[in-house]
Amino acid sequence: MTQKKYKVGVIGCGGFGSFCIEAYNKMPEIEVLAICRTHKTELKKCAKKFQIPLTYTDYKELLKNSEIDIVLISTPPFLHTEQAIAAARAGKHLVLEKPLALTLKDADKVIETINRNSVKSIINYVMRYNPIYEKIKEETKKKFFGELQEVNFENYAKTLPEDHWFWDKKRSGGILIEHGVHFFDIFGQIIDSEPVSFKTEKGNKKILTALKYKNGVLASFFHAFDKPYIIEKSVSRLSYERGYIEISGWIPLKLRLEGLVNGRVRREITKLPYTKKELYQKNIQEIMRDLIKSVENPKYKPRISLKDARESLRVALLATKAVES
Numbered sequence: 001m002t003q004k005k006y007k008v009g010v011i012g013c014g015g016f017g018s019f020c021i022e023a024y025n026k027m028p029e030i031e032v033l034a035i036c037r038t039h040k041t042e043l044k045k046c047a048k049k050f051q052i053p054l055t056y057t058d059y060k061e062l063l064k065n066s067e068i069d070i071v072l073i074s075t076p077p078f079l080h081t082e083q084a085i086a087a088a089r090a091g092k093h094l095v096l097e098k099p100l101a102l103t104l105k106d107a108d109k110v111i112e113t114i115n116r117n118s119v120k121s122i123i124n125y126v127m128r129y130n131p132i133y134e135k136i137k138e139e140t141k142k143k144f145f146g147e148l149q150e151v152n153f154e155n156y157a158k159t160l161p162e163d164h165w166f167w168d169k170k171r172s173g174g175i176l177i178e179h180g181v182h183f184f185d186i187f188g189q190i191i192d193s194e195p196v197s198f199k200t201e202k203g204n205k206k207i208l209t210a211l212k213y214k215n216g217v218l219a220s221f222f223h224a225f226d227k228p229y230i231i232e233k234s235v236s237r238l239s240y241e242r243g244y245i246e247i248s249g250w251i252p253l254k255l256r257l258e259g260l261v262n263g264r265v266r267r268e269i270t271k272l273p274y275t276k277k278e279l280y281q282k283n284i285q286e287i288m289r290d291l292i293k294s295v296e297n298p299k300y301k302p303r304i305s306l307k308d309a310r311e312s313l314r315v316a317l318l319a320t321k322a323v324e325s
Contacts, residue, residue, distance in 0.1 A: 006292060007033040009068040009092070011059045011083055012075035013046045016097065020072055020124075021050050023281035030288065036062045059083055063090040070291065073097060074124075077178055078171040081106040084121075088113045093295055094121040095288060099181045099316065100309040102173045107313055111306045122291045122302045123309040126283040127186040129290075132252040135270060136238065136245055137190050144266070145259035146241025151187050151219040153236045155179075155250060158229040159205070166225075175207050175223050176200075177316045182250070183221055184319075185312035190238070191217045195315055200323035209319040221319075251276050251283075 008024060010017050013035045024030045034054035037043040047055045056062040063071070063086055071092040073083050081101045087094055094114065100123060101107040114121050127133050140148050157179075165171045172178040188195075193215035200209045206224035213219065227233075234250040243259015243266070255270040272279060290302045 003029075005029055005031050006069045006295075007031050007067050008070045008072060009034040009036070009062045009065065010072045010074060011036045011062060011087075012073065012079075012097075013037050013043070014074070017072065017074035018046055018050070019281070020074060020284055021046070021052070023284040024072075024288065025050060026281070027285055027288065029292065033068060034062050034065060060086060063087055063092060068092060069295075070095065070288075076165045076171050077102055077173050081110055084110045085113045088117045088119050088121075091117060091119060093119050093291060095124060095291060096121060096309075097124045098309070099173060099177055099313050100306065101313065102177065104310065104314060104317065107310045111310065114306065120291055120294045120302075121306060122287055122294075123304050123306070124284070124287060125182065125185050125304050125309070125312075126280065126287065127182060127250070128189070128303050129283040129286040130252065130279065131272060132247055132255050132270065133186055133190070135255060136247070139245060139257065140190050140238070140240075141192075143240075144261055145243030145257075148191065148217055148238060148240055150239040151191065151217065151236070152239075153183055153187065153220065153234070154222045155183070155224065155234045156227045156232060157223070157225045158232050159226050173316075174320055175225070176209065176221075176320045177313065179223060180207075180209070180221060180319065181309075181312040181316045184315040185308060187219060187221075187236075188312065188315065189308075191215070191219065193217060195219075195318070198319050198322040200319050202323045207323070209322070211315075211319070249276065251280050253279065 021032050024032050032052055035052050036056040036059045038057055043055050071087045072095045074097045077099055084096055160166050191213050193213040195211040196214050197212040205226045209221045211219045236247045238245040245257045247255050253272045258267045293300045294302050
């Protein structure tokens with residue numbers, strides 16, 4: 001990788017955008033040159049906190065800055081299509097927060113514009129870079145415990161204010177599109193098959209989706225946004241013919257497996273030497289470095305493709321439609 005210092009513009013510096021800026025500021029190859037937010041007071045606070053030289057309240061003005069090489073779009077989902085298309089037309093490489101868009105039609109517009117303008121892009125699917133999920137993928141592929149049979153994921157998240165944009169389906173797409181795409185993506189990679197049936201039930205601030213994949217794997221995804229922050233948790237259990245893998249946390253730091261291999265019991269615990277914040281920011285940095293590799297080497301393919309982002313959106317849309325039908 002070259003020693004060039006890439007200049008980054010951040011569109012949307014709320015909670016997650018600020019978290020990314022903090023991660024980028026630890027990267028010697030990155031300079032966050034500019035940020036954009038419509039709320040002027042919060043924009044000034046963010047610029048002061050992270051010592052960002054340039055601020056904008058209009059993202060179109062940020063995109064006119066010829067010094068900016070890469071743009072992070074970290075805004076609510078309903079803005080992704082317009083902003084991603086504008087950034088690609090401005091010749092900026094893109095790190096785009098999930099989901100890719102709110103509809104497949106808009107996703108295809110984004111993909112077509114990115115390809116036509118020959119810019120590079122990547123989606124912020126941080127779990128793709130977590131060694132725990134990499135190990136699960138390896139264990140599944142090598143079939144140490146036989147074939148994967150079932151995946152069960154449960155996510156208990158903090159309550160969000162009633163007026164938060166997350167609850168406005170026109171702006172977020174709903175739980176499965178704004179949030180669920182993460183898990184449709186990562187477990188879809190592990191299952192390595194296409195879902196062929198969808199059943200979804202919805203409750204108050206919660207939703208449960210059951211999928212059957214073409215290879216016979218059954219998977220359930222439960223999301224609830226009704227818990228106090230202090231007791232937030234996520235748990236995942238994968239069941240194989242002769243064993244189990246269990247992880248906790250959507251940014252998991254530990255994996256526990258148990259099963260039979262050649263008639264002998266195998267038990268193993270894998271722990272990562274990070275805090276959740278350290279690993280989360282490390283993964284954010286790895287996504288940026290993956291994008292830069294593709295910028296510097298046109299033949300290099302990032303770990304996350306636009307095709308992958310479109311597929312997880314497609315699954316989320318079908319799962320959402322299942323509850324409405």
